Amino acid sequence: MRIRGTAAAILLAPVMVVMVVLYVIPLGVYFINSFHRFLDGRILPAWTLQTYVDYFSDSFNYKVMGTSLRLSLLVTILALVIGYPLAYALHTRVRSAVAKGLLALLLFSPLLVSVVVRTYGWLILLAGTGLVNTLLRRFGLIDQPISLLFNMTGVVISLTHILLPFAIFPMYSVMSRVDVSLKEAARDLGAGWWDTFTHVTLPLTMPGIVAGALICFTLALSAFVTPRLLGGGRVQVMPLMVYNNTVDINWPTGAVSGLVLLLMSIAAVWTLNSLLRRLPSV
Amino acid sequence: MSAEPARPHGADVEVRGITKRFGAVVAVDTVSFVIRGGEFFSLLGPSGCGKTTTLRVIGGFEHADTGEVMIAGRSMGQTPPNRRETNMVFQRLALFPHYTVFDNVAFGLRMKRLPEGDIRRRVGDALDLVQMPGLAARRISELSGGQQQRVALARALVNRPRVLLLDEPLSSLDLKLRLQMQEELKRLQRELGTTFVYVTHDQGEALAMSDRVAVMDAGHLLQVGPPMEIYEEPRTRFVANFIGDANLVDGTVESLGGAIVVIRAGRHSVSARRQGWERTGQSVTLCVRPERVQVTIATAPGPGTPPGAAQRGGELRGRIEDRAFSGYVVKYRLAIDGLRLHAAVPYVNGTPLYEIGDTVAASWEPQQAVTVANE
Numbered sequence: 001m002r003i004r005g006t007a008a009a010i011l012l013a014p015v016m017v018v019m020v021v022l023y024v025i026p027l028g029v030y031f032i033n034s035f036h037r038f039l040d041g042r043i044l045p046a047w048t049l050q051t052y053v054d055y056f057s058d059s060f061n062y063k064v065m066g067t068s069l070r071l072s073l074l075v076t077i078l079a080l081v082i083g084y085p086l087a088y089a090l091h092t093r094v095r096s097a098v099a100k101g102l103l104a105l106l107l108f109s110p111l112l113v114s115v116v117v118r119t120y121g122w123l124i125l126l127a128g129t130g131l132v133n134t135l136l137r138r139f140g141l142i143d144q145p146i147s148l149l150f151n152m153t154g155v156v157i158s159l160t161h162i163l164l165p166f167a168i169f170p171m172y173s174v175m176s177r178v179d180v181s182l183k184e185a186a187r188d189l190g191a192g193w194w195d196t197f198t199h200v201t202l203p204l205t206m207p208g209i210v211a212g213a214l215i216c217f218t219l220a221l222s223a224f225v226t227p228r229l230l231g232g233g234r235v236q237v238m239p240l241m242v243y244n245n246t247v248d249i250n251w252p253t254g255a256v257s258g259l260v261l262l263l264m265s266i267a268a269v270w271t272l273n274s275l276l277r278r279l280p281s282v
Numbered sequence: 283m284s285a286e287p288a289r290p291h292g293a294d295v296e297v298r299g300i301t302k303r304f305g306a307v308v309a310v311d312t313v314s315f316v317i318r319g320g321e322f323f324s325l326l327g328p329s330g331c332g333k334t335t336t337l338r339v340i341g342g343f344e345h346a347d348t349g350e351v352m353i354a355g356r357s358m359g360q361t362p363p364n365r366r367e368t369n370m371v372f373q374r375l376a377l378f379p380h381y382t383v384f385d386n387v388a389f390g391l392r393m394k395r396l397p398e399g400d401i402r403r404r405v406g407d408a409l410d411l412v413q414m415p416g417l418a419a420r421r422i423s424e425l426s427g428g429q430q431q432r433v434a435l436a437r438a439l440v441n442r443p444r445v446l447l448l449d450e451p452l453s454s455l456d457l458k459l460r461l462q463m464q465e466e467l468k469r470l471q472r473e474l475g476t477t478f479v480y481v482t483h484d485q486g487e488a489l490a491m492s493d494r495v496a497v498m499d500a501g502h503l504l505q506v507g508p509p510m511e512i513y514e515e516p517r518t519r520f521v522a523n524f525i526g527d528a529n530l531v532d533g534t535v536e537s538l539g540g541a542i543v544v545i546r547a548g549r550h551s552v553s554a555r556r557q558g559w560e561r562t563g564q565s566v567t568l569c570v571r572p573e574r575v576q577v578t579i580a581t582a583p584g585p586g587t588p589p590g591a592a593q594r595g596g597e598l599r600g601r602i603e604d605r606a607f608s609g610y611v612v613k614y615r616l617a618i619d620g621l622r623l624h625a626a627v628p629y630v631n632g633t634p635l636y637e638i639g640d641t642v643a644a645s646w647e648p649q650q651a652v653t654v655a656n657e
Contacts, residue, residue: 184343185376187363189390189441199389203380279380 150232
C-alpha cells in the first residue's frame with residue numbers, strides 16, 4: 001500500500017506540476033484580478049465587487065453570452081445530426097477493418113491541419129465569389145450570392161466542420177460496443193428497421209451522443225480563431241471579449257467574463273454528465 | 283399464456299439443400315432436413331460445424347447462397363426475421379439492457395401494436411409460464427443468469443411462434459442450473475406443442491431433450507434420427523465418437539455371416555452386427571460402447587485372441603491399464619496387444635474390482651457392436 005502510494009505520487013507528479021503551474025495558478029490570478037477595478041486605463045488593486053456589478057448590469061454582455069450559447073448549441077446539434085449517420089454508416093456498412101481505418105483517418109484529417117489554415121480555407125470557399133456561391137448559382141438555386149462570410153452562418157459552418165470528428169468518435173465507439181444480437185433480437189421480435197433504430201439502437205447509443213455533445217459544446221463555447229476570422233467582428237462571442245479585454249489591459253473585466261465562460265462550461269459538463277449517469281450502461 | 287392446441291404433425295420447417303459461404307469458408311454445405319410440427323429437434327455438432335449458421339438461415343438472419351427454407355409450407359426466400367413465424371432465443375440472450383423485464387417481454391407484442399391490456403395479460407401469463415412472477419419491474423442487470431434465461435424464453439414464447447429457435451441458450455449456465463433448465467425447456471415444449479429447433483454442442487443435452495437429433499460436422503449433415511437410433515446406429519466414425527463414448531476399432535472385413543461381420547484388426551478378429559453395406563476386404567471401423575464390453579478373468583494366460591473367439595463376438599486378452607471408480611459404474615482401460623479398449627462395468631455392491639495389472643479377457647455380443655463407415 002505504501003509502495004503503491006509512493007509510485008502513484010511519482011507517476012502523478014509531472015501532471016500535477018503542469019496543472020498547478022499552467023492552470024491552478026493562472027486561475028488564481030484571474031480570480032484575484034476579478035476583484036480589482038479598471039479605471040482610466042489603469043488597474044486599481046482595490047478589493048471590490050464593482051467589476052462584477054458593472055459586468056452584469058451591461059446588457060451587451062448578456063447579448064454576448066446569448067451569442068456564445070446560440071453558436072455552441074447550433075454547432076453541437078449540427079455536428080451530432082451530421083455525425084450520427086456517418087458514425088452509423090462507418091459502423092454498420094463498412095465491413096473490412098482496413099476500409100474502416102482509412103475512413104476514420106479521413107474523418108480525422110481536418111485535425112491534422114492547423115486551425116488557422118482550415119479557417120482560411122473556409123474563407124475562400126464561402127466568399128461571395130467562392131466555390132459554394134458559384135456552385136449554388138450554377139445550379140440556379142440562387143440569383144445573388146448569399147452572404148456566408150463575416151456572420152453567424154460562416155462561423156457555424158466552419159466550426160461544425162472542425163468539431164465533427166469530436167462528435168463522431170465517441171458515438172462510433174459506443175456503437176461498436178453495442179451487442180449486434182440486440183438489433184437482431186429486435187428484428188426477431190417483429191421490429192422493422194425504424195422501430196429497431198428508435199427502440200434499440202438510438203437509446204443504447206445515447207451515451208455516445210451525450211459524450212459527443214459534451215465535447216462539441218465545450219469546444220465550441222471556447223472557440224476563438226474561427227469566430228475571430230470568419231465572424232468579421234459581427235459574431236461577438238465570449239472568448240473574443242476576454243481577448244479584447246486582455247489586450248486593452250482591462251484585466252478585471254476580462255477575468256470576470258472568463259470566469260462566467262468557465263461557469264457556463266462547468267454547467268454544461270454537469271448537466272450532460274448527470275444525463276449520462278441516468279442512462280443504462282451498455 | 284393459455285395452452286395452445288398442439289399443431290398437426292406436418293412439416294413445420296423444411297431445409298432444402300442450403301449452402302452458405304463466408305468468404306472462402308463453406309459454413310453449411312448442401313444441408314437438407316425436415317422438422318415436423320411440435321417436434322423437439324436438435325442441431326448437434328462441435329463449434330464451427332455450421333449448426334448456428336443453419337439456425338440463423340431458418341430465422342432469416344443469414345440468407346443461404348443456394349437452397350431454400352420453407353416454414354409452414356411457404357418458401358421464405360429473402361423474408362426478414364420480423365416477418366417469419368419464428369422467434370429466437372439468442373446464445374448471449376440479447377435482452378434489452380435499457381428495458382425492464384416487463385418491457386423486454388412486451389417488445390414483440392408492442393411491435394404488433396396490440397392493445398396495452400392484452401399485452402399486460404399476455405406478458406403476465408408468459409412470466410408465469412417461465413416461473414418468473416413478480417419480477418416484471420426489475421431491470422435486466424438485477425437478474426441472475428438463470429432468471430435472465432427465463433426472461434429470454436418468455437420474450438420469445440409470448441409471441442406464440444410456430445417455431446422457436448434456440449441457439450445454445452444454456453451454455454452460460456453452471457451445470458446444476460443447466461440440468462434444471464433442460465427439464466424446464468422440455469416441459470414448456472410439451473405443454474405448448476411449439477416446434478423447438480435447438481442448437482447445442484453438448485451431446486448429453488441433445489440426447490436428453492430431443493425427439494430427433496441432426497449431427498453436423500464441417501458444414502455437412504452427417505445423420506438425423508432419434509437419440510437412441512443415433513447412439514445405437516452411428517453411421518460414421520465421427521458420429522460414433524461424438525455421441526457418447528465409443529471404442530473404435532479400425533480393420534478390414536474378413537468375412538460376412540448372416541447377421542454378423544467379422545473384422546480383422548491387426549492380429550485380432552472381432553465381430554459386429556452386419557449393416558448390409560459391408561463388402562469383404564473393405565476397410566471399416568467397429569464401434570462398441572464401453573458399457574457393452576464385458577470384462578472377465580482370462581481363462582488362459584497370455585495376450586492375443588484365442589482361436590474361435592471371433593464367433594463369440596471377439597474375446598481379447600489383455601491387461602487392466604487404468605481404473606476409475608465413479609459410484610454406479612467402474613471404468614477400466616484395457617491394453618490389448620495393439621488395441622486400447624474402454625469398458626464401463628456397473629458397480630453392484632460387493633462386486634470385487636479388477637486391479638491395475640490384472641490379466642483379463644474383454645468380449646461383447648456381436649449384436650452389441652456395429653460397423654461404421656471408415657472415413
